[in-house]
Amino acid sequence: MRYAMVIDTLKCVGCSDCVVACQTENDVPIGYCRDWVVEAVAGKYPLVEIELRSERCNHCSNAPCVRCCPTGASHIVEGGIVLVTANECIGCGACIESCPYDARYTHPEGYVDKCTFCYHRVKKGELPACVSVCPTKCMYFGDLDDESSEVSELLKKRKHKVLAPEAGTKPNVYYLI
Amino acid sequence: MLTRRKFIKISALSAAALSFGAGSLSLLAKANKDPYALKKFSRFPTYCEVCFWKCAGWTHVDESGKITKIIGNEIDTHSNGRFCPRGTGGVGMYHDTDRLRVPLIRVKKGEEQTFREATWEEALDLIASKMKHIKEKYGSESFALLKHGSPGKHMEHLFKAYGSDTIGEPAYAQCRGPRETAFSTTFGEWVGSPEPTDIRDTKCLVLIGSHIGENMHNGQVQEMSDAIDNKATIIVVDPRLSTAASKANFWLPIKPATDLALLLAWIHVIIEEELYDKKYVEQYGHGFDDLKVHVQNMTPEWAYGITTIKPDIIRKTAREMGHASPAVIVHPGRHVVWYGDDTQRGRAVAILNGLLGSWGRRGGFFFPEGLSIPKYPHPKYPKPNWSWETLAEKYPLAEMGITNEIIRSSIPGEAQEGHLVKAWMVAGTNLIKSIPNKRLIEDAMNAIEFMVVVDTMPSDIAGYADVVLPECTYLERYDGIRSASHRHPSIALRMPAVKPKYETQPAWWMAKQLGERLGLHDYFNYKDFEEVLDWQLKQIGSSLDEMKKIGVKNFDRKEGNLYLAEGEIFEFNTNTGKIEFYSTELEAKGFDPMPKYTPHPQPPQGFFRLNYGRAPMHTFSRTVNNPNLHDLMDENVLWLNPKAGKILDIKDTQYVWLKNQDGILSTFPIKVRLTERIRWDSVYMVHGFGQTNKSMSKTYGKGAADTEMITNIMTDPIMGGTGMRGNFVMLLSENPHKTDTKNKKVI
Numbered sequence: 001m002r003y004a005m006v007i008d009t010l011k012c013v014g015c016s017d018c019v020v021a022c023q024t025e026n027d028v029p030i031g032y033c034r035d036w037v038v039e040a041v042a043g044k045y046p047l048v049e050i051e052l053r054s055e056r057c058n059h060c061s062n063a064p065c066v067r068c069c070p071t072g073a074s075h076i077v078e079g080g081i082v083l084v085t086a087n088e089c090i091g092c093g094a095c096i097e098s099c100p101y102d103a104r105y106t107h108p109e110g111y112v113d114k115c116t117f118c119y120h121r122v123k124k125g126e127l128p129a130c131v132s133v134c135p136t137k138c139m140y141f142g143d144l145d146d147e148s149s150e151v152s153e154l155l156k157k158r159k160h161k162v163l164a165p166e167a168g169t170k171p172n173v174y175y176l177i
Numbered sequence: 178m179l180t181r182r183k184f185i186k187i188s189a190l191s192a193a194a195l196s197f198g199a200g201s202l203s204l205l206a207k208a209n210k211d212p213y214a215l216k217k218f219s220r221f222p223t224y225c226e227v228c229f230w231k232c233a234g235w236t237h238v239d240e241s242g243k244i245t246k247i248i249g250n251e252i253d254t255h256s257n258g259r260f261c262p263r264g265t266g267g268v269g270m271y272h273d274t275d276r277l278r279v280p281l282i283r284v285k286k287g288e289e290q291t292f293r294e295a296t297w298e299e300a301l302d303l304i305a306s307k308m309k310h311i312k313e314k315y316g317s318e319s320f321a322l323l324k325h326g327s328p329g330k331h332m333e334h335l336f337k338a339y340g341s342d343t344i345g346e347p348a349y350a351q352c353r354g355p356r357e358t359a360f361s362t363t364f365g366e367w368v369g370s371p372e373p374t375d376i377r378d379t380k381c382l383v384l385i386g387s388h389i390g391e392n393m394h395n396g397q398v399q400e401m402s403d404a405i406d407n408k409a410t411i412i413v414v415d416p417r418l419s420t421a422a423s424k425a426n427f428w429l430p431i432k433p434a435t436d437l438a439l440l441l442a443w444i445h446v447i448i449e450e451e452l453y454d455k456k457y458v459e460q461y462g463h464g465f466d467d468l469k470v471h472v473q474n475m476t477p478e479w480a481y482g483i484t485t486i487k488p489d490i491i492r493k494t495a496r497e498m499g500h501a502s503p504a505v506i507v508h509p510g511r512h513v514v515w516y517g518d519d520t521q522r523g524r525a526v527a528i529l530n531g532l533l534g535s536w537g538r539r540g541g542f543f544f545p546e547g548l549s550i551p552k553y554p555h556p557k558y559p560k561p562n563w564s565w566e567t568l569a570e571k572y573p574l575a576e577m578g579i580t581n582e583i584i585r586s587s588i589p590g591e592a593q594e595g596h597l598v599k600a601w602m603v604a605g606t607n608l609i610k611s612i613p614n615k616r617l618i619e620d621a622m623n624a625i626e627f628m629v630v631v632d633t634m635p636s637d638i639a640g641y642a643d644v645v646l647p648e649c650t651y652l653e654r655y656d657g658i659r660s661a662s663h664r665h666p667s668i669a670l671r672m673p674a675v676k677p678k679y680e681t682q683p684a685w686w687m688a689k690q691l692g693e694r695l696g697l698h699d700y701f702n703y704k705d706f707e708e709v710l711d712w713q714l715k716q717i718g719s720s721l722d723e724m725k726k727i728g729v730k731n732f733d734r735k736e737g738n739l740y741l742a743e744g745e746i747f748e749f750n751t752n753t754g755k756i757e758f759y760s761t762e763l764e765a766k767g768f769d770p771m772p773k774y775t776p777h778p779q780p781p782q783g784f785f786r787l788n789y790g791r792a793p794m795h796t797f798s799r800t801v802n803n804p805n806l807h808d809l810m811d812e813n814v815l816w817l818n819p820k821a822g823k824i825l826d827i828k829d830t831q832y833v834w835l836k837n838q839d840g841i842l843s844t845f846p847i848k849v850r851l852t853e854r855i856r857w858d859s860v861y862m863v864h865g866f867g868q869t870n871k872s873m874s875k876t877y878g879k880g881a882a883d884t885e886m887i888t889n890i891m892t893d894p895i896m897g898g899t900g901m902r903g904n905f906v907m908l909l910s911e912n913p914h915k916t917d918t919k920n921k922k923v924i
Contacts, residue, residue, distance in 0.1 A: 011402045013390030013420045015793035016809045017262040023805060024246035024268055030804045041853060045818060046430040048853045050423045120213040133249075135259045135395055136402035 002061070002144045003079040003117055004172040005131070006151045006160070007054055011138035014039055014052035018130035018139065025118065025129035029108055034115040035130055051177070054130065054139065057082060057103040057115035058163065058171030065095035065104065073112075079143070080172060081119055086111040100167040117141070144172070216240070221674040222250070222728030224659045226327055226651035227263040227270065228796040229348065230371060230395050231659050232256030233669035233729045234264065236652050244271050244652055244674055253729045254396070254663040255371060261393035262794045262809065269805035270633065270650045271678070275874050277635055277647035278679035292645065297682065297690070300644050305694035307627045308339060311600050317341040318561045319599040321583050325606035325797075327656040327671075328631050328648055328684035332604045335688040338555070338700040342564035343598060345578025347611040350898050356509040358574045358896040359523025362760045364536050365750025368509045369545065369662060376400035379540040381410040381501035383494075385436055385526065387510040390420035393793040394511065410497045414439060417788065417816070417861055418854040427494050433786050433859050434516055434777040434902065435484040440525035441774055442480035443495045445472040447532050450492075452499025454534030461747065462531060464759020464770070471771045483774070502533040504540025512790075517891030517900035520574070521772040524760065528772070531756040537741040546734050547662030551716045553709045555700045563596050572897035573766040579897040581612055581890075587621035600627040604684065605648075609637035610798035610865060613887035613901050631684060634802060635872035648684055649677035655685065655706040658713060664739060666732040668717070670710070670724035685709075768895055777891075777903060779858070784838065784905035785821070786859040789883035798865035801876040813880035814850040816861040817908070822851045827908060834909040837886045842913050844869060847881035849908075860906065 014037045022034050035056035042049050059082045066074045066082060073088035074095050084095075084104075089111035096104045096112060107113040118128035122141075126132070131139040142151035151174075154160075158176045165171075220235040225247075233253035237246045247267050251258035260267075280300035281292040295303075311320045317340030322332055325346050333344060349357075357367040376382060377400040389397050404411065405424060413422040414429045414436060422428040431439060447453050448469050458465055477488035498505050507529045513519050535541025565578030568586050572579065585591045587598040598621075612618055622628065622641050630642035639645050648654075652674050659669040677683070689701040703709050711721035719730055741747055748754040752761040764770040780786050794809040795801060815833065827833060832846035845867050855861055866880030891900030 010424065011405050013398060013402075013424075013793065015262050015390070015393055015398070017260070017265055017793075019809060020262045020265040020794075020805050021246075023808070024265060027245070030808055033808075043853060045853045045856065046418075046428070048418050050418065050420075050854065052420070052423075116213070123213065133259055133265055135261050135393070135398045136390075137259075137399070138402065 001079045001146075002172065003059065003081055003122065004142065004144045004151050004174060005056075005117070005128070006140040006154050006174045006176060008138040008140075008176040009051050009053050010176065011136045012052045012054060013136055015135065017133050017135060018054045021129045021133035022115070025121075026116070028113070032105055032107070032113075034113065053175055055101065055103075055163070056130075056173065058101055058169065058173045059115075059117060061170035061172065062168060064098040064100075064167075064169060068094045068098045070094065077119070079122070081117050081122070082114075083116055083119060084112050084114065086113075100164045100169060101171075216245075218245070221672055222669070222725065223247070223652060223671045223674065224255075224669045225260065225264040225267055226656075226671075227267050227800060228393070229326070230255055231661075231669070232260055232264050232395050233659065234260055235728060236674035238674050242675060244268055247652075250669070250729045252731060253669060254661055254665070254667050254731070256395050257399060259395070259399065261395050261398070263393060263796050263800055263806060264395070266794070266800070266803055266805035266809070267652065269803035269807075270800075271652045271675075273634070273803060275635065275802055275872055276633055276650075276679065277639070277645060277681065279647060280680070281642075281645040283643045297680070300646060301687070301690050301694060304629055304644055305691055307600065308691070308695060311627070312340065315597070315599050316562060318343050318563050319597060320602070321345070321587070321598045321600070322602050322604065323580055323583065323606060323608060324602075324604040327651065328605040330657055331684040331688040332602060332631065334700065335692050335697075336602070337558040338692060338697045339695060340559045340561050342561050343568070343578070343583060345565055345580040345583045347580050347606055347608070349577040350575075350579040350581060350896070351514055351611055351613070351901075352512050354514070354575075354577065354896050355519035355893055355898045356511075356513045356523040356526070357576065358520045360509060360527050361576075362520075362574070362751070362762050363524060363527035363531060363757055371396050371661075371663065372509065372511075373543050373545040373663075374400075374506050374508060375540050375543045376506060377403040377407075379404055379409050379501070379504050379506050381412065381498050381505040383412045383414075383498065383505070383507040384421055385414045385440070385508065385510060386515075387508050388415070388419040388421055388790050390424070391793055392511065392791045393796075410501060412494050412497065416856040416859055419790075427490070427497070429486050429490060429494070430856060432483070432485045433788065433856070434779070437518065437522045437525055437772060438475070438480045438483040438774045439486060439491065440522065440529060441472055441475040441772065442477045442491050443498070444468070444525065444529060444532065445475045446477060446492050446495035447499055447529070448472060450496070450499065452496060452502065453532040454502050456744075457503065457534035458532060460744065461749065461756045463751075463753045463755035463757045463761075468528065468758040468771060475774070483776070498529070498533055501540075503535050503538035505533045505535050506530070506541055507533070507535070514893070514898040514900050515902040516777045517893050517898075517903070518775055519893050519898050519900060520895040521769065524763075525772045528758050531758060536756065537747070539740050543664060543739045544737065545662040545664070546666050546736055548660050548666040548668060548717060548732055550658050550660050550668070550713050553703065553712055555702065567596055568593070569897055572893070572895065574762070574895050575897045580608075581614075581617070581899055582897060584612065584618055584621045587625050588617075589624060598625065600625055602629040602631065603638055603642070604631040607632075607636040607638050607798045609641075609869070610882060610884050613884055613890055613899055615885060616888070631687065633681070634799065635870050636799065637869050640870050646687055647679065647681045648687070649681035653677040653681070654683035655710060656683070658710065665734050667729060668719070668724075668732075669729045670721075672725060763895070766895075780905040781838070784907050785817075786902070787837070787883065787886055787904045787906045788859050788861045788902065789864045790861065792863040795863065795865050798868065801865050801868060801879075802873040804875065807875050810863070811876070811879060812848060813863040813866040815847045815881070815908075816850050816852050816855045818855050818857040819851045819853065821857045822849065825908060827851075827910065831910070834913050835881060835886055835906040836909055836913065837888060837907075838905045839888045841886060841888055843867070843881040843885055845878050845881050846912070860908075
């Protein structure tokens, strides 16, 4: 099983609902975030385009954060979800430095925190909070090892990209473009 | 929007916190806790009060009694189980520590004026005595209610019972009024809210300055996404590359203030090339031949010189609409008070829809149906001697109270003889930000004898009140049943998830308390609002107990179909019973029966047109201090084209002050965002920032207020809408409020 998120940038309006939903679902303190929205602008008026996308931990198959963690706090569980065990984390920040996506932050309580793909919900068969709230339904979540899953079908059908492929991390968040 | 730049800043801060050892202790506490264990929640039905869309959902409360999250109700037609960022962030409205906590009464200490905390008894007694006094001295009509949303509804009942129908809300003359008049003079129906636009099934969606996606009108945003999935053609007319424009197949970067010329040219092409729905127009239309003659010279070439949109693009987009007909929506927009000829522009939009046959058709506009909720029994309201209608007389097609006319009527010398307003209650609306021309409001507030503000937050307007009543948030109270007019009728319940925080109270309670003090017991003949709701719900085959469990109840349609059947005999509610391309009503009232293009002033040298709009995470000016939403956007920025920035030597992220055509200066500076997404002749900012009340600790002084710069009001002569897009600003790099050293005088 390999969990992945597929995000359709053609539908995303950049509203940041995913960010608030994550914040309230996961009790992320005010002033911090596990996911965020990026607006990329290209061209000159009036020949100008924008891309809006919701970003987060890519739950990489080749995760540098897990490799560099000195205590084993950063680890991978079923479905390839990358997690941090708060009480094993010493807050050294090595993982923060190693992440090409800048997806981790130090929680005010001292440990490193990040997106969990809403592991607690996924275990129950529910969708991550961000996916379930998105008003444009531009976010999809599922198992890439299952060829008939919605996410697999979308990647077969649609043009897509990942972020920072050059980092060789094998990210599991895909963007439809 | 949270950006990585901000994120990094925050990481650095928290590293500092770590060095104080704040983390280690709590880590011990965390040691035995499984962070992925499932929390137990109780959930309570509600519908959202952050904006006007009123999405129904569930407030989740954890074991400790804390409100943690709000999730959409899956069977709700307004949200389909998905709340927008403001609705999801509604929890912040409850948790905001800057909330109003106790009633406040203005007191004078010598020259100083200040608020003192008061008991509910004191505050309510004082308001009731003032209401009696105004009634005796001037008549109840002189006590006006300016309101919005649920608290407004409770107060409206109180005011009508008391004998005043001097009632208005900014949602009309400062927002969607013109389109309602435009559509009712064309189709005999208001557009209404939520808009009955069949976006999910449309083949062509046309937006005129309407920025769906930045306006988070939930159902519209959701269905626009469906339309993208369905490969519908999207055409967006906007001088700015809005989010919607970035999704469009055609973006028409129009010169601001010229939209009506484009609409007329489209009508010209659609008639000229016979792209209209002939059967529909023949069966339902009135005045087609007059319209044909009227637009015969309004060619795309004519419009090109005005709008800067190339003739071939005008033709091509008109053909897209024609080919999609009748599954096409030329969207009526929502905030449409722009240039004072807004009803006429709305008419052009309505006429286009009529030609394309989209009214009452799949993929166009459906016929919505709602359930009428019986009113809890009470005696008839007394008939006031004059009302909002009297004050709006000079606008013959005004259909709701015109807030700015009520405000003007509060100024002696400006008011009509015998119709002077002497006191206000302001409930659920921050007038300072919602009404243009601050000077007028300030003059009016100086003139009136008494003013009450009902709010959850110490908004700008609260600072001017004589008495401030702290309302609890929507998560802590009952309110009226939300009856949705949609593809099918549905109702939703709002109930408290927790007890009101501090000493706050719901507006229904305030209205009842005041009513009883005024001897209006018969109008408030119930113990509490649960009794009212249960009675109402039982009349329509439900009950409070049932609704507490399900939150939303859907009903089958009873009154006809969602769409017109082929050739169906249908009478429109206009004078002719037809879709009026030629408006007999406008003609009878002395207005142009068909829309004409009028040029509007363009910005003079050195000035930019001020455009404003919404951000998805904020609404009105009431969310800017909400901790969750403030986190997403903590200030507004001024969009400026990089070319203009280069000429003015203004850099990205630099702060500037604004000065408008009337010499009005912005109180606070605003950060510049150089972006290719905007035309060089206009600037753009998000509405609602620049709060002046220091008690709003998170947002005070952040960003600038568009409303402050809006002093040139272009009033719609047909319905009284306040056109606000004819204001021009200059950008100042130096602080104009600084001490003037030459004159040694503090300005």
